[in-house]
Structure formats: C-alpha cells, structure tokens
Amino acid sequence: MTKLTIVFKALADPTRRKILELLKKKSMPAGAIAEHFKITPPSLTHHFNLLKQADLISQERQGQQIIYSLNLSVMEEMIDDYFKLFKKR
Template sequence: MGFQQSFKALSDPTRREILALLRAGPMAAGDIVAHFHVSGATVSHHLSILKEAGLVLDERRGKYIYYELNMSVVDEILEWFTALKGEG
C-alpha cells in the first residue's frame, strides 16, 4: 500500500462517497449498497479497491461484513498534504 494506490482509490466519486458514509462509523456492506443506485457487485468492487488501498478495514460479524475507515492511512495522507502545504 502506498500513496499511489490510495490516490487512485480516491479518484473515483463513488469511493469518496463510501468513505464519507463511513465517517459516521462502521457499516455493513448491505447498508452501504443501499445508499447507491448500482448493483451490490459494483459496490463490492469499490470496497475491494478501498480495502486494497488500505483506506478501509473489514471485519466479519456473523454473516455480515462491516467496513470502517482505516484512520491510520487517512492520517498519513493528511500529514503528507500538511507537509506539502508547508504547515505544522
């Protein structure tokens, strides 16, 4: 996982919207799918890309998979932007 993979994942508006949904906390995959007008397979593909980029974590709870933001990677990206901007 590196910045290149993270930025590629962030380049898609659907994936950015998924990340915005996860700001409120962990969500089941089905609950994420319910927010979009695309197939479950399409959302699953987006979640897979976000997971590969390290932006989300997943956890199986019974028969459901819950996704949440991986704040350590988000913080790393924000620190890079802050350094690039010359602050802090």
C-alpha cells in the first residue's frame, strides 16, 4: 500500500478526522481524547494505530499517560504534493 493510500484511508473515517481536529488544538493523552467519543478504549487504540501508520500523529509516554500529537507536516506535504495537481490557483 502506498503512503498516499494509507493517509487517505486514515482520513476516510469521521472518528479519526475528529481525533486530528482535537489534536490540532492541543496535544493530549488518550484518555482526554476518549472523553469526546462513546467507543471503547481498544477501539480508540485501533484508530490511533492507523493514524500513526499514516504518520499523521505521534505518541510519547508521560508517566501513566500516552500523549498524542498531530504531525502537521504530513498533512501539508499531502496538500502540496497531491492536491496541487488538482488545484487551479
């Protein structure tokens, strides 16, 4: 699977897009993210894994918590490299 396919698959789910939007405001631990959803922690971990695979987020342990952060650069690269093809201006 190409990197682009992995990224689009990651974005093709509303839960994962909402996670990205939360992380755009600020980095936060899994538990704080979980408060915004009604799915179980294992399901959220599944989504974190796909977002990590797409390199859209990073994680860092801080004590008992795992802090997730958005990797803005991957989004930007995608816009620059792929969508520019289809952009007028």
